[in-house]
Amino acid sequence: MTDDAATAGLSGTPLLERHLALGARMVDYAGWLMPVQYAGVIEEHRAVRSRAGLFDLSHMGELFVEGPDAGRALARALVTDPPSLAIGRAHYSMICAPDGGVIDDLIVYRLGEEQFLVVANAANTAAVSDALAERLDGMRVVLDDRSRDTALVAIQGPASRAILEQLMDADLGALRYYAITEATVAGVSALVARTGYTGEDGFELFVEWERAPEVWDALTAEGAAAGLVPVGLGARDTLRLEAGMPLYGNELDRDTDPFQAGLGRVVKLDREEDFVGRAALARVAAEGPRRRLVGLVVRGRGIARHGYAVLSDGTETGHVTSGTQSPTLGIPIAMAYVAPHDAGTGTMLDVDIRGQRVAAEVVPLPFYRRPS
Amino acid sequence: MVPSDLRFTKDHEWVRVEGDLATVGITAHAADQLGDIVFVELPAIGRTIDQHATFGVVESVKAVSDLFAPVGGEVVETNDESLRATPERVNSDPYGEGWMLRVRLADPSQVSALLDAAAYEALIAEE
Incomplete structure (x- = not known):
């Protein structure tokens, strides 16, 4: 597989050897040879929700x-x-x-x-x-641009703090959500951030490219007793979807503005300095977006997938951007762009699933919120 | 290991023939490649399916795949009820409880053209 990767011109992260040794299924992701799953998407997903998961995000x-x-x-x-x-x-x-x-x-x-x-x-x-x-x-x-010198390893899940603290001289209680600090992890100097893309408590560790295997191995060993497992891009996608987080290429792209995606609060229009896109975004803020991102739960039988048409009273109102069977909830969930008048919670729509109209209900995002 | 009493297609379906009835499913290799299976859509009993035609879909958390009929004939029984409740049986027991259809063979000679276990093993070894 490494030979195939080389011939395909794909990049490998510093953890490529680890993934291959773990028997991961590897895929081409944005020009990188990345693990999509190890033991299986559902098992990895559940590990992150209940225990802890280890992610290689060095491609970022x-x-x-x-x-x-x-x-x-x-x-x-x-x-x-x-x-x-x-x-x-x-x-x-x-x-x-x-x-x-x-x-x-x-x-x-x-x-x-x-x-x-x-x-x-x-x-x-x-x-x-x-x-x-x-x-x-x-x-x-x-x-x-230090992308090729900086590896990124994430540990996510309720047990992640306890596991990580065993490898550090610092108490992570002081590190708040969306905060970052310099620290030494398993003897490797790192930037440790309390951020993630799973809907769980967790940490992201930026380390020097060559040192990533040491950090990965230390976390793997330390986390084993707590049930930590390696997690691939497959479960990363189902975790972020349950948490209602957008994925660029699905919910976000050049033809989408932040307001359509329900992320208007991110755009800081109330400041003096100009910024690129300001005029256009101020107009959307004033007029309202032409379509809105919604959560859908399929009430009929089937799974709504990326690209499927969404209908309102038989007329197309938008399309599904991401959809899967939710491993946590056990029901088919999706995100979709629809016309603003179809975006209200409780609105009943249909998804065209391979020619069949299947009922789906607009629900608030996120689908899953961790117990606090 | 690929069961030696079955016949196979290049699309990774298997067939077990008993008299004029053929039981159909997907191979362990196919189930493994798909990953965790969460949804199986099968045809109604009584429908006639053509050899090589799409007869349903199987979905993992990640993706949707068509199912292709290894043989043609009338669908006389399906495993729909069981697979609706527990689609993961396709992963855990693809040649047993994960079976999908029972078809009354329209043309038993279609079976002899399918791959035997050795030929199918060679096929997946190449992948």
Whole structure:
């Protein structure tokens, strides 16, 4: 499989050998050879909900933005206001085109007064890097794409804190949700963030590329007793879908603005500085989006899948962006774009499942919220 | 191991022939490739299906796959009731409790053209 990967021109993460040794099924994901599943999607999904799961996310992009103008430059480039972040805190953000279309969704971490880390999706890292380079031009700021030097390992699930604390000299109780700190994990210096994409408590560890196997092995060994398992992209997708989180390429793309996706609250329009996409987004905010992302639960028999048409009284009102059988809830769930007048909770719609009209009900997102 | 008493298609369905009845399912290899199966859609009893035609779908958490009829004939029994409640049986016992259809063979000679266990094992070894 490694030979196939090489001939196909795919990149491997520093953990590729680990995945192959674990017998993972590997797929091409955004040009990376990535594990889609190890033991099985449902088993991995349940491990994260009840215990802990270990993810290799080294394919994701890490863009460091540093300099006296770093905050101001990002505030002009993104839809959020990174200078409003305290040092050591993070927020969800997006980078939009002038027409308001989403180029990528991002997490922005403030590492220092003049230092930020922007984490982009693997498939969009080059586009984000290019757009940032253009938008930061002329300001006292350096954009450093360290995606190929920075590995990312995530541990997610209710047992993740206890497992990770065994490998650190720090107490993670002080690390709040959407916060980041420098720490040593199993002897490896890391940026440890309390962020994730699963709907569970969890942590993301940014470490030097070559050191990732040490961190992976230490977490695997430490977590074994607590039932930690490696988790592939298959369960990552079902976990984020239950948690109602968008996936770029499904719920978000260049033809979609944040308001359509129900993420209008992310866009900070109430600030003085201009930012790319502002005029277009202000217009959408005032007029309302032309379609809305909703949660659907299929009430008939079948699973609504990406691309399936959604009908309202027999007329097409939109399409499904993501859908699966929810491993936690045991029912078919989906997200879909529909016309605003079909987006109300409780609205009964139909999904065209291979030619059959199957009833589906609009429900609030997320489908799953962790017990607090 | 591929059961030696069955016949197979290149699309990874299996057939067990008893008299003029053929029981149909998907192979362990196919079930494994699909991953956790969460949904199986089968034809109604009494329907006639053509050899090689789509007779249903099987869905894992990740994807949808068509099921192709290894033989043609009238559907006389299906495992729909059991697989609605426990589709994971296709993964856990693909040649037993995960069976899908029982078909009255329209043309028993269709069976002899299918792969035997050795030929099917060779096929999946190539993949």
